[in-house]
Amino acid sequence: SIAQENLKGLTIGFSQIGSESGWRAAETSVTKQQAEERGIDLKFADAQQKQENQIKAIRGFIAQGVDAIVVAPVVATGWDDVLTEAKEAEIPVLLLDRGVDAPEDLYLTSVASDQVLEGRTAGDWLVKEVGDADCKIVELQGTVGSTPAINRKQGFEEAIAGHANLTIARSQTGDFTRAKGKEVMEGFIKAENGGADICAVYAHNDDMAVGAIQAIKDAGLKPGTDIKVVSIDGVPDIFAAMVAGEANATVELTPTWPVPPSTRSRHFSPMAPNPQSSSSPSPSSTRLPTIPRANTTPARA
Amino acid sequence: MADTHYVLEARGIMKIFGNHVALDNIDFGLKAGEVHALLGENGAGKSTLIKILTGAYQPDGGGIYVDGAQVSLDNPLHAQTFGIGTVYQEVNLLPNRSVAENLFLGHQPLRFGFVNFRKMEADARVILKNYDLNIDPSSELGSHSVAVQQIVAIARAVQLSGKVLILDEPTASLDRNEVERLFEVVLGLKARGLAIIFITHFLDQVFAISDRVTVLRNGKLIETRALDALSRTDVVRLMLGKDIAFSGATDVEPSEAPNEVLLEFKGYGRKRSVLPFDLTIHKGEVVGVAGLLGSGRTEVARIMFGADPADQGTVRVNGQPTAIRKATDAIKHGFGFCPEDRKAEGILGDLSVRENIVIALQGKLGWFKALNRDEQMEIAGRFGESMDIRAASLDMPVKLLSGGNQQKVILSRWLATDPAFLILDEPTRGIDVGAHAEIVRTINRLRDEGMAMLVISSELDEVVAYSSRIVVMRDREMVAELRGKNINPGVIVQAIANNPDEAVA
Amino acid sequence: MKRSLRPLAATAVIFLIAYAASVLQFPSMLSTRVLGNFLTDNAFLGIAAVGMTFVIISGGIDLSVGAVIGFTGVLVAVLISWLGFHPLLAFVIVLGVAALFGAAMGAAIHYLQVPSFIVTLAGMFLARGGASVITQDSVPINHEFYGALSDLMIRLPGGGRLSFIGLLMIAIFLGGALLAHRTRFGSYVYALGGNPVSALLMGVPVARTTVQIYMLSSVLAALSGIVFSLYTSAGYPLAAVGVELDAISAVVIGGTLLTGGYGFVLGTFVGVMLLGLVQTYIIFDGTLSSWWTKIVIGILLFLFIVLQRIIFAASAPGEEKPEKALV
C-alpha cells in the first residue's frame, strides 16, 4: 500500500546476526536485493554471532544518522540501552526474526517467526505421523544456549507432551551444523542398538538433518523409512532429500524482510512510522507464515 | 658443634640426578671473613653444591646450617633473607629488563608503594661506578655484552649479601682490569667480615685472594685446606688426581714461512659497530685478538662470520671475492664460529649432547643427507672422548651439563665440520685447568694441521700461547698488530693502553 | 625516545593515521558520539585485555577470559534477578569466585607444571559449561541500581556519551599501567616472562606471582563480565564467545610479545582502540557482505602489523635480534 518511491534514497542500517547457515545467507541476500529494488541505501553489518557487535553496529548506525535500523537480534535480552539511544536520536528500529525483551515503545515493530511454534509444528506432524505406535525420538539440538535451540526444543516437547508413546530417548547438540549433525547421529545409532530402536530424528535445523541422513545411510538403514526425519528451515538440500524419500518433513521458513514486497502487504513498512503502532495491541508478535511443509509435500517416494 | 664457627655450613650433602651421583656426602664450612675457593674439574659438582647452598636445588641428603642452626632453604629468595648473595655460573639475569632493575629486582626502592625509578637509577649509577662501568642504568641489560652482564650480576649479589657472597666463575670473560676491580670489592667485603665463596678455573686468581680451598672431584670431597700450605702443582694434583704438564706461555713459534693466504678482509666494517679494518689471514695461522671489555672484539668476530653482516668493505676467500651475508654463507666457505654467549647463542639447551655436536656438520650436509643415529653416536662419542666431555650420557640434554662441558660441546660442534677457518670467542671460558691445557694444545695442533683461526680471549697468557699474530682492538677499531717473537702479555697490555686521547670514562 | 617505548609509539601512530584516514572518508566518524562509543563499546574487551596483558607478559596465555565473562554475567544476573541480591553484593561474590578460579588455574600451572594453554582451556570449558548448567537462557537484570549504573554517563556536546563503563575501562588501564610498570609485582611479571629460571634464582616468588597473575586476569575478566552485564542488562551463557582471541590480538597488536617479557599495558589500549576502529569503519562503510567483512578485517590486521614493523624498523636502525620480533 506504500508507494515504492517513498523509500528511494533512504539509508537503512541492517544488523544481521551473521552468516552461520545457508538460511541466514539467503535472508541476507533477499534483504539486499529487496533494498536495491526499492532504491534504499542499505548499510549492512555482520555481527558474527555476537551481541556486542550488534550493539556496536546499531550505535554506529545512530552516529551516521541513518533513517531506520533493522536488527535481527542474536538474543532476546540486553537491548534496552541501545534502543533507547536510537529512540532519543529519533531513528525507528525494526526487529527481524525474533522479538526482544524490551519495552515495546523502544521499537517500531517486530517481524518475527515464532520459534516455539516451529518446534510445535514439527512435533505435531510427528504425533500425527506415528499415530499410536511407540516412537523413540532422538533430538539434534542447536547450539547449547542459543535462542532457537531453546525455543524449538520447548515447542517440540509441548507438542509431544500428551502422547506417552512418543519419547525423546537422546538429545545432544549438533551445533546447527551438518558435520556435527552427522557425528552426533552416528553416536546415537551406536548407542541405540545400531539404530534399530530409533523411530524418528528431530533436528533443530535442516543442515543437521542432512548430516543425520548420511549417518543413517552409513549405518545401513534407510532414512525416511527406518528412521523418520523431521526438521526446520526449508533449505534446498532438505527438499532434495525429501524428493529422494530420505527426509519426511521440514517446517519451512521463508527468509523475508519487513519492507513489504508486493506480495507480502501484511507486513509493516518502516516508512510508515505510525504513531499508534507503539501502542497498538501486539505488533511485536507479527508472525512469518510458517508452512508445515509435510502437509503439502507427501515426501515418501 | 665444631670449635670453629661457620656462618654457612653443609654437612653430608648428597645430590643425585637420575642415576648420576653429582654430590656424594659433601661437608663444607665457610667462616666469616674468609675467601674460600671451591675448586674442581668441569663437572666436579661445584655449581651443584652452590645451588644447594642457596636453595635453588634441594639436597637428597644432608643438611645446611646457617650460624650453626639447621635451615631448610626452599628457594633462592629464602636464602637471600639470610643475607646470602649469589652469582650463579651462567649469568642468570633478565636480559629484557633494565640494568637498574636487574640490580634491584625484589628490593626496588619504593615511594608510596610504587617503585622510585629516579632513586633506583641514581643508586644503580653509584653502584656501577664501583666497577668502572659507565653505562646507562635504564638501558636494557640484554643490549650489553656478556662481560657487562656478569659485572651487573656481581654487583647485584654484592648488594644482597649481608653475610655470605657466593661467586661461581665470576671472572670468566672479564678482562684484567675488571678482575682487579672485582678483587678490590671482594677484599673490601672480606674486611667487613663477609664470608665469600669463590669458584674459578684461574689458579692465579685463586692464589691472589683466597684463604682456604676446598677441592671436589667427581662429586666427592677431596680436601679442604688452608691455601698458604699449597703450591699450584699441589692444587692441580688435588683437582685432577694427577699431574699435568703445563704448557707455559713460551713455546710460540710463529711459522714465519708465509703460508697461502686464506682470507683477505679489506675495509671491512659495519656502521655503529666496528670501524673498517684490513686483515689478511693465512692458512695455518692463529690470529689472536686482544682488547678491553667492550672494545669490539666480539663484533669483529660476528661480522666476519656474517652473524651481523658487514655493510662496507670486501672479503676474498682463497682469492675469490665473495659476500658473506649470513652464517650459512660463511659455513659454505668452511668457517666455524664459537660464540661468546654460550647460553643465548651457543647451546641448544633442550637438545642432547649428541645432537648439539652434530648440528653444524648436519647443517653443512643439508636436509637430505641425514646422519643416522649410529653415525651421530660415533661422531659425538669421538669428540666426547677427545675433548673429555663429562656427561652421564650423550643423550642427555646439553643444558644439564656443567658449564665447562657445554663449552667443549660447542667446540666439538665446529671441529666436527672440519673447518678451514675457525673463529673462537672466549673459547676457554669456564674451562678447567686440565681441559684448558688441552684446548690450547688442540689449537696449536689444528694450526699445525693448516687450519686458520681467529681467537678472542681476555686471558693474555693464553693468547700469547697460541697466537702467530695478535691484533689489538680499542674503541671498536683495530689499532695495532703485534707479531714476532717478543710478544708477551706486557707488550699487549701496553698496546691496549697506548691510548692517544686518554680519559673518557 | 627510549628504545622500549618504540612499539608503543608505532602503534599509536598507526592508530592516528588510520583514524584520520577513516575520518577523511566518513567525516561523521569525527564526532564525540563515535569517540564515546569507542570507549563504551570496547569497555569489556579493554578490561579483559588488561588482565591478558599481564598474563602474556609473564609468558603465559589465558584462554578462559571470554568464558569467565559469560559465566560472571550469568552469575550476576541469577544472583540479582532470581535470588534478589543487591547488585553490589553480587559483584563482590562474583569477583571473589573469579579470584578463586584464577588462583586455582595459577596454582595448577605452577605446581602441576602444565602449560597455561591447557589449564586455561580447561578453565574455559569449565566456566562456559558452568554458565550453561546454571541456565541456558539469557537472564534479564531489572534492578534500579543496575539501571542507574548503566545510565551513568557524562553527555558530551555533539551527542556523545562518556559512559561509566567507558571511564571504568580507562581507570583500569591506568591502574594496570601503574601496576605493571611501577610496582614490584609488575617487575616480577616481566621477570617471569623474561626467563623463569633466572627469575627464580634472582629470588622472585615465582609461585605466588604466578597465582596472582592468573587471579588478576580472572578478576578483571569478571569485572569485564559485570561491565558486559551492565552493557546488556542481562546475563547470557553464550556472551563474549571468542573474546579471548580479541583480547590476545589487542595485546599483541599493542606491541606485547607473546613469548613474554616485553610489553605495555597502554599499548593494549591502543590495540583495543585499533580493533574497535576497524569494526566501526566497516559499519560506516556498510557495503561489505559477511565474507568481505572478514576478509577486510584480515587485510587491515595485516596492514597494521606490517606498518608497525616498518615504523619500528625505521626508528631502530641498529641491529635487531631476529628472536625479538615485534608483532
Added chain:
Amino acid sequence: MKRLHLERLANPQLLALAAVLLINWILFPNFFRITWQDGRLFGSAIDVLNRGAPVAILAIGMTGVIATKGVDLSVGAIMAVCGAVAATMVVAGYPTPIAVIAALGVGVVCGLWNGFLVAVLDIQPIIATLVLMVAGRGIAQLITEGYIVTFNDPTLIFIGTGSLLGFPMAAVIALVLMILVTLVVKRTAIGLFIQAIGVNRSAASLAGINSRMLLMLVYGLSGFCAAIAGILVAADIRGADANNSGLWLELDAILAVVIGGTSLLGGKFSIPLAVVGAIIIQAMNTGILVSGFRPEFNLIVKAGMIILILMLQSPLVGSAIGFFRRDDKRVVSK
C-alpha cells in the same frame, strides 16, 4: 625386551587414552563392540578413529609448527577454504583429481603465506596466522557465497566416507600421512633442524641452519595438512560448509599436540603422540555422545577430562611413572 615394552606403555599419553577409553567403556559398555557391516567395520571405537582423523591430520602439521615455537591459528579457516575450492570445482565440472590437487595447492599456498609472515617479516606466529584465520573464512564464504555447496562426486565422497580394508578412509589417510611425515622428519635432518630452531633460533642460525626455509616448509606442511582435513570434512558431508568447517578445530589441534607432549615453547616433538592426542580428544567427544549426558554438561565433562589428562601428565605423576622406568644411560667418560 619386556621391560622396554612396559616402558612404552607407561607413557602418559597412552595412559590418558586408556583412562578415557575405560571411562567410555564404563559409561557405555558397548563402546568396543565392533561389527562388520556393508564391507566395513562399524562401532563407536571406529567412529573415534574416523571422526578423530581431521584433528589428527591437523595435529600432524601443527606439531611441526609448535616445535618451532610457533602456532598456527589459521588451520580451521584453511580447511574451509580448501573444502570450498574442492567442492566448487567438482560442482563446476572439473575432474576430481584436478579439484583435489587444486585444493591441496591452495592449502600449501595459504601455509606458505603464513610462513612468509613468520619467517621473512618476523611477525609473531599467533598474530601472523590470525590474519588468515579471520580472512580465510571470509575467502571460503566468498567462494561458496555463504551456502553449503553440495556435491555428488563419487570419488570425492569415497575419500570422505569410503573404507579401505574395513577402516574408514579418513583414518587410513591420517595414518598414512602420519607415517609418511614421521619418516620424512626422522630420515632426513629436518626433524633435528626443526627442534633446533624451536629450542634456540639464534643459536641454530649460527650453527648454519637456514631457519627461514625451514619455517616456510613447516607452515607450508601445516597448510597442506589443513587442506587434506578440509577436503575430508567436506567429502564426509558431501558439501563445503564454509562457515562451520573446521570452526575452532585449531584449538583442538593445538590441544592434541600439547597432550602429545610437545611443548608450546618449542623443541622436542612427536608426531605419533600428537595423533594419539587427537584420538584422546575424539574419544572424549564420542564418549560424551554415547553416554547420554545432557548437552549442557558437555563442556564440564570435557573440562573434567582435560583436568584428568593434565594430572596424568604432570611431572608429579610423571615422577611416579619414572620410578618404574629404568634409565639405561651410557656413560661416556671414565
